[in-house]
Amino acid sequence: MDIRRMLAGRLRTHERQDPLPLWTPWGEELRAGDKDAPTTHPHPQFARDAWGSLNGWWECAFASNPGGSTPERTAAVPAAFPLRIRVPFSPEAPLSGVGRQLKPDELLWYRRTFEAPALGAGERLLLHFDAVDYACVCYVNGRLAGSHAGGYLPFSFDVTDLLLPGEKNELALCVRDPSDTEPHPRGKQLLQCGTIWYTAQSGIWQDVWWECVPENRVEELLVDASPDAGDVTVCARVVRPGEELRVSLLSAEGALLARGAAVTAEKSVAVHIPVEAPHLWSPEDPYLYGLRIEYGADVVTSYCAFRAVSVEPDAEGVPRFCLNHQPLFLRGLLDQGYWSDGLLTAPSAGALEADIKAARDLGFNMLRKHIKVEQDRWYWLCDRLGMLVWQDMVSGGTAPYNMWQVNQKPTISRFACGHFRDDTAAHQVRLSSADPVFQEEWTRDCEGTVRYLRNHPSIVTWVLFNEGWGQFNARDAVCRVRAIDPTRPIDATSGWFDQGCGDFASEHNYFRKLRVHLSRGSSRAFVISEFGGLTWYVEGHSSFLEPYGYAGFASQGEWRRAVRALLDEANALEAKGLAGYVYTQLSDVEEETNGLLSFDRQVNKLLP
Template sequence: MLDIRRVLASAPKKHTEETLNALMTVWGEALNPSEVLSEHPRPRMKRDNIVVLNGVWNYVMVPFSGASDVEGLAQETIPSRWDGEIVVPFSPEAPLSGVGRTLHPDELLWYKRVVEFPKLAPEQRLILHFEAVDWRCACFVNERLAGTHTGGYLPFSYDITDLLDTRERAEIAVCVYDPSDTGTQLRGKQMLSRGDIWYTAQSGIWQSVWCETVPAAHLEELTLQGDMNGYIDLHARSSVHLENSALSNSRLFDNATLELTLFDADGRNVLETTLPIEKNGEICARLHIDEPRLWSHEAPYIYEALVALHVGSAVDIVRSYCAFRTVKVEADANGVSRIHLNGKPFFIKGVLDQGYWPDGLMTAPSDVALLYDIQAMRAAGFNTLRKHIKIECERWYYHCDRLGMLVWQDCVSGGNSYSSWHTSQKPTLFSFTWARFQDRTKRHQEALSAADANYQQEWTAACHAMVRLLDGHPSVAVWTLFNEGWGQFDAKTAVESVRALDATRPIDAVSGWYDQGCGDVLSIHNYFRPLGAGWRGRHTSNAGHGQKPGDGRAVVISEFGGLAQMVAGHSSLNHAYGYGNFATADEWKAAVQQELAKAESLQGEGLAGYIYTQLSDVEEEVNGLLTYDRKINKLSC
């Protein structure tokens, strides 16, 4: 039975330009602009010689009417006048940046900073890293182009050694173009006219900027991925800068090797091996240890790794880690398809995590803030976080690895402006349409805002890059490809391509509706009907005493709840968006607990898990278990 009153109450409203109430987290209040997110940005690939470049930069926004492709940005002239200072890596729209200004689609955002570097030895290189810049950018070092990048959610790097006028100093300038939701690029939940479930758009540098000194021959990528049987898959890619190098010869990798040593939590050596390097610099190997300690939610056991690349006389030493665990969808003893962790059924008890903050927007104000969210949800009894339509900084996954929090990882959505009818109203009112809307036809792709060929190409490339970036994190358990039809196209082909890259994780092809019968999960959103509706009967077949999926997929309610409770003084607006109407905090708390208990009770009827909406309030949404500023835990107050 559809809850019409709740449907009407949740209808999108006309978005207005209301000013958000000023909210700060305790970490934002304590922020020191000269000591911002100073931790190593890549815990799975750590070297000692790094300099984190977060902190105060110069910035300016300038009118723009030129070519917005990478070639056009590469031709732009570095400004001579600057508007002021910005605290990187917070976007100019974020209060912690110190700017408080929206970048518009007809403007460019420029950054500049002069950096002092440690002196380089003759056979060393200096690599400049950006963890994420939204959306397209060109980077200049000492007024010369270092490189360009397109894509707002993934890291990229430049070797800037040859652009240094001296070995110890450089002026870095970055030019950024971001059309936000006026374009078709991947943008997640950002919108220039925010409101309801859409949040303040942000632009520019929003994750850490840093540099490191490396040998001329060094590792560029390293992934260690273990399974419950003790096998570990190693993939690494090395790079060598040959110019003016004693290493330069036509048979560079003939005697090159990679040494791997694995240590348990007590520091004992459990694996030591030396591997040859292929002619193209790649290293791929399957290794094995006996009786591995397995990683799980209850006991997240981590093995430390020391990796040494030897090419000629050059040695590159990297510290990393890995874990042994297996995640699969398979039938339980009663023939019901469920998610299994290390060979045993594992009921997903998850929370939707948008990864937004009132003072930093998509950038957490500190590393401790990232930890707080994970720990608070673990203490509340949840075992999974669904990272929603966002790729988080790598330190967040590192903390999930250490703390045993499983991650249900979404791809980032994009495309043209979404049709409320096709992505919300029709599937809400008429659930029978969920399995009757094919996403391979041009007409249906247009309806789902996904027909643009450039968008499809960018989505596919970003999806594959996300899988390669995160596949070494044991916490990452499931990939979600599309959500509620936002920019959805050809999910079957997408599943096949992701499976070819990573066959070790289940795939949630389509979360919400417009199921294409592919992937490992039947993924349902249910805010307006009894929780058992939407999969019992239509998507299942009777068998024995219960019901089980008829197509071998696990059934998960991947969004539900969303019960609203505003906390005075801790909300971005004086009105709310969410579901339900509760007179007191105690009534809200009882209703949330009742919803969670209902979902868990469906485990006996074949449900494999749930994702409750959501971890924290975000702007107009007040359906979080925590307030937006993280100062109130509504479940425990």
């Protein structure tokens, strides 16, 4: 046990100063050029031609919360909207132009006008919100379009019948965000933030866009390109059965390779297309096949990849993570997806791509997307660039967490990590997960996340709970996820409080010598799913003057040598049965200065 590092890394409560202005290169470009509209489809894996972005400058207003369980549904529209906000950045993010936090006793109103496209016979207009934190109600031309609760998953409203043909249409959105005053899934956001907890943000934080669609259309796709079966199966859920579903498989260059079709008698229909000797996807060769799905007048473009992921024994019987049935050692980075100028929202797709390429160029083949559901473009980029992804579920539960239970005790004692059940009422109180409404919402969001992201070939593992934060009934959660997606391994409990389920024995180790703990006869692979956290503060490239991390160094050269030595130590454990690791972390985040990149992405700290 490294006592010095453990004391340096202890979580502390303190009065935090306002963050210093800190801009990424892409944020500076956005401010200078005012380029708000994205150039790529928000969902490249489920794309139609007729769409338009509603990102950009909106009007906004803060209003008092009238109280009640759903005040956003009863609040009156403000008489004036005195502020401007750049969507999709939350008001707390510098790039929003607002610089103000939405408090739990307030509501945030948005308003803008838009021109709807001309609709043909049988066409509908959908209004898409890719993420709004937390609860919202939407109005079009003063009439209710719909409501939604949940801060990390996309939703949409059919607004066709609310439009004014040939005129500008008014769109208004009322948002409420209780943050950590209620136990909803919220990730690492905290009103009293600091150390490993970050600025609570609210409102619209991913793309807003419209889409013109046929009335009878494909609503959902499930794509399974199986190298073992030698075929691709496209299962579509449609609005009304009776049409023919036609699927075309294309090469990466767009050439037609094969076709399949089936007539729908139910709302779900599957088309199977045999593929002889499919081109396999891998980090070294991320080959993507194109898909064209037609249903009546509806045309959707998508893509798929032939790859299989599993945990299997190697030649010596040691469980390993396998890609296409070959052991692959996972060299991962913790990726929290925070930005100095956009908070949870990346300044652009180029910024997302730069992060992925930086990780790859430093020798990592996996990113663990930590306690966040990223915008869909990020997974598309990982699919294209061959970056493996471990996808976390968003944590929540009653705040504040019992840090003795979920942080200090497991850090001191490994025994405590594996001998604490999560299915008893008393233990769930200590894990901040006893609220039945939270359990229901976490389960809904977990299942929704798997359904939303399951077609992305880059995602190779689902991570359900992290360090006991809001953990409950992990065995049941594993069964639920396997029922939706039986094709991927599951890390049920990353860190500690292992319940003996899932496909990995998954430990966090920041303060002890790195070791492999293989259980005799176990079929689960052993991973060190977090370690490192060595800190180096780069003056002028941090949001705060006081850094936080797990160890300090006299010089940047000393820090680099320590990081490389620790990575070498982890790599050497592959020979002893380690299946992979996740180093903390890709970039600095607010007070945390333990990233390989600075918070503004201006400095790669590991490079001379």
